[in-house]
Amino acid sequence: MKITAPLFTLSLVATASAFQLQTPGARFSQLNSAPPATGGPEPIARSAGLATPGKVKAGDQTTPVVIQGESLRTWSFTSAAVERVQVIMKTEGRPLDTDLELWQGPDNTPQKMRVYVEDGKMRTFNCIIETPRGPNTVCIRNTAHMEFPLYAGVAPIDGVGLESNATPRTIQGGALRTYPFEPNVDSVKVVLQTDGRPLNSRIELLQGPNNIKQVMELYTEDGMDRPFVTILETPGSGNVVRIVNTATMEFPLVCQAEPFLIQDIASSAEAVMGGSGPGFNPW
Numbered sequence: 001m002k003i004t005a006p007l008f009t010l011s012l013v014a015t016a017s018a019f020q021l022q023t024p025g026a027r028f029s030q031l032n033s034a035p036p037a038t039g040g041p042e043p044i045a046r047s048a049g050l051a052t053p054g055k056v057k058a059g060d061q062t063t064p065v066v067i068q069g070e071s072l073r074t075w076s077f078t079s080a081a082v083e084r085v086q087v088i089m090k091t092e093g094r095p096l097d098t099d100l101e102l103w104q105g106p107d108n109t110p111q112k113m114r115v116y117v118e119d120g121k122m123r124t125f126n127c128i129i130e131t132p133r134g135p136n137t138v139c140i141r142n143t144a145h146m147e148f149p150l151y152a153g154v155a156p157i158d159g160v161g162l163e164s165n166a167t168p169r170t171i172q173g174g175a176l177r178t179y180p181f182e183p184n185v186d187s188v189k190v191v192l193q194t195d196g197r198p199l200n201s202r203i204e205l206l207q208g209p210n211n212i213k214q215v216m217e218l219y220t221e222d223g224m225d226r227p228f229v230t231i232l233e234t235p236g237s238g239n240v241v242r243i244v245n246t247a248t249m250e251f252p253l254v255c256q257a258e259p260f261l262i263q264d265i266a267s268s269a270e271a272v273m274g275g276s277g278p279g280f281n282p283w
Helices: none
Strands: 002-004 030-032 045-047 065-067 071-077 084-090 096-103 111-117 125-130 136-142 150-156 169-171 176-180 185-193 199-207 212-220 228-233 239-245 253-263
Touching (some): 084 096, 084 136, 136 150, 169 239, 212 228, 239 253
Antiparallel strands (some): 030 045, 065 150, 071 136, 084 125, 096 111, 111 212, 125 228, 169 253, 185 228, 185 253, 199 239
16 A cells, blocks of 8 residues: 655556646646667656646657767747646666756756766656746756666646645755655655755765765755755665755755655565564574
């Protein structure tokens, strides 16, 4: 049994062959893609749990694409009705190393980030980017070598807010905060925003001492106009999310981090630490 927050459900579906959505600005229900004809990983799939979708033709801007190493792809949204988009990236099990940028007009990059994931299949990258006042363009640049392609999809999404049950925590410039999570937490929702000042931060997912599984270095021109929302997949035990405010002391940020997808019980394959369970005999 899974417990989910009302943002969107994380699930992998291997049977769909195209993204699905309504007209620009409408809600979409699923992001699906089929692997390339020459082979590849399982399809990307995510469900927003929103309106019933329509279908898009092959070649539409929401069709998933393969981005080879040392190359880039762009997705343009000319309609001002598109206020936010969902970005999903994964690999076939190899590392994911990419630059993600939001362009708005010539030489204007109001948001950008550097993303590294140790295993792009086990920990699919998933985030929401605010795109007010179109037109906007999302650029994904695969900075890895040619041997490390990635699979990406970008599509408009509606109905996604910043609602969170987590207590907002202020992180001053130059400071950090850590959030440990139990082994039965499959994914974590992180929301970062400011009072209108720029947002500079680094989000790290650690599993064990100094063992970084995923890292994002984020810059946002206006942390109120463009707050950042991401879902970090946290399989296994010993997961800790570390948020570092890389700006100076004059630029604090507000962080909310909470479990997003939770199992009823921890996996039986995971080691159980401590000895408080029934039948425990320390001698």
